[in-house]
Amino acid sequence: MTDQEPALAYDTRRISTKQAAELLGVKPETVYAYVSRGQLSSRRSTGGRGSTFDAKEVEALARRNRREPAESSPAAGKLSVRTRITLIDKDRYYFRGVDATELASRHSYEEVAEWLWTGVLRPGVTFTAPEASVAVARRAVDALPEHTGPTDRLRVAAIAAATADPLRFDLSEQAVLGTARTLIPTLVDALPTKGHAPRDGGSLAHRLWARLSGREADEASLRALDTALALLVDHDLAASTLAVRVAASARAHAYAAVSAGLGVLEGPLHGAASGLAHRMLLDVLDRGTAAPVVADELRAGRRVPGLGHRIYPGEDPRARVLFGLLEEVPRAAPALAAARDIVDTTARHAPLHANVDLALAVLTATSGMHASAGETIFAVARTAGWIAHVLEEYDEAPLRMRPSGHYVGARPPQPLPQPLPEQ
Template sequence: MSTPIYLSAREAAAELGVQPATLYAYVSRGLIASVAGPGKKRRYDAADVRRLKGRKASEDQTGSRPLTGDPVLETELTLIAENGPVYRGRLATDLAATSTLETVATLLWDSGDDPFAKNVPEGPPELPAGLAPLDRLMMALAAWPLQDRAAYTLAPRLLQLKGAALLRYSIAALLDQEPVATPIHTQIANAYGVSASAKNLIRAALVLCADHELNTSAFAARCAASTRAPLHAALISGLGAFTGPRHGAASDRATAWLAEITPDSDIEMVLADRLGRGESLPGFGHLIYQERDPRADCLLDILLRTEAGHPFVERLPVLIKAADNLFGLPPNVDFALAAIQKTYGLPKDSGKTIFCAGRMTGWIAHALEQYAAHEKIRPRAAYVGERPE
């Protein structure tokens, strides 16, 4: 067994690139072991220091901390398994074969009766022209109390009905249309004027995007619900987190570089140029799925089967193989949404609009589950700043 190596405080802090106060905070959090040294000075385990340094480097590359530590709350909604999300015991990729978003909503919300039956609200008020879909939705949700005098209710008997009404109202805001009882995937397909095969892919995408356990937007919605904020406010919280380029808008980043791919493009060269410039490949790799994102595989499989003769779709296997050879990463759901948008020539923002329409179902489910809990979500921070003498 090798003898442990210990560093002085100055050496450990220098290796980590932090101030001594931060080093002491790491020790108090149990990230670095320390032992008594000469005099009154402490010595710090070099293996722990280098392990933490490696983790910090990984965080700098990915922009996220790895998902480690104890779960922060309990849920009966979604389990993330190797073969994808599982909604209350039902594999999402199985549901994507035939289910609608409304069916999945009823499952996630644990509804006894159909909350969508005859539940069509009035449309949003007139909003400023020129708003992007997510901005239009944000304003529409803020205006929800204008049409619903019970907007602030937390009565369990009413919340699922409010959820169904808010979902239809939100789809209308995203599409800049009036709410209707038509299935949501049909509404989106009609608004985009696409084929039956595209409509089927939109339906499957909505189902696969409905929930993904405690992602950032779902956690934001739960935090709001834990304070007993009304349902429309919890949705605004979720939407605010969703709009960021590291979450819901990630498909936009994939769409941007996919625009470079034409029928004549040397795909490997396009990707090699990105690699040579030190650029990432949006839409590939996932923080949770260490191997493949089953949601992406499901959608891309449908796309390859139904649009085999499409010029872009014909080259998808080449693109995916080149990404694996050059970046060592498989496609994720953001790439699948961008590929659907490119294949069918869908409008700008349609990938994240479809993602948002599906994910709102999950936000409502998380809010409903949180309303049934007694505690308020109030995590503690690990202070790493200066301390008084």
């Protein structure tokens, strides 16, 4: 035992929730979160009021929590964060140990989100937003310039919704789950409609469709959109998710953490990548062949959008599922043929597989959506995953994601800088 690990005073007896929380350095609510995730076992106390915990089990968890954050240190060689949310293994990925593509194929976006947050599948669950929250968010979004991008609209909607929630600083698990179930539909309902919004509210995918396309949604297209949302819910520690966890580590509330993720998502190498694939796909459809379009990309020294993935050396499983659904979508045949032409033409230069951005491009181009629609789909979908990571990070030691800078500038002491002469 080291001097950083004080002796436990309760070795031979059980301890209360308060004592367990003090030993772990967390709130009492977090102790019960550990129980719900199987990290601690509890027993009702005598008289039925409150719970008791095995002192040795709590101490073991406390030691583990003190030791494991070291995985994030520079000495470990690369950033590593413990998570129970998503596992990526070769050409497959899993949500809480369950094949993510099977979940997305059989369950709605809302059902997959609930599974990611709680580990419980709730058939038929739908998300609805309070009218007051939507009204505040919509007013803020409507005040933006017409050329405003989708991620900016969503970020403004998230910030506006936060101002309408006086309980946003409650970081307990149940409060954050309540925020998640209202924030996501608020983001969607705050966007301007292009078609007729469903009268009965409808599923989140149905309501989002009305914000992205002026066409009537057929059943196959709606299923493809809903499945795309579910497939994109989470993907381990992508750049935006890491930003969310950093914010949550500083105990920012859920709205602020989601806003941090949206800020990173706007980059062309992340959420905006599908827009580049969409424009390329339209160019191929216009020219009738992919050869000159791919040649232009290669000549300019750019990678061909929608192809290859740094995690999947082979096929992107998300693209595979989405392309399969798009085969059933009316009017999708030309865009699907153009996508195949892009893959086959590029294969002469490099054997790259289609990724989910190209599949999203086929969906958005076929549905009469703007090139930025894929970015909106990505952002709305990933918000659920960010909330899952927020919940997980709140259970960790605060401010643990504070790396040390490796200073390479001029060595001190340096003389005071001299002002520039007046012109």
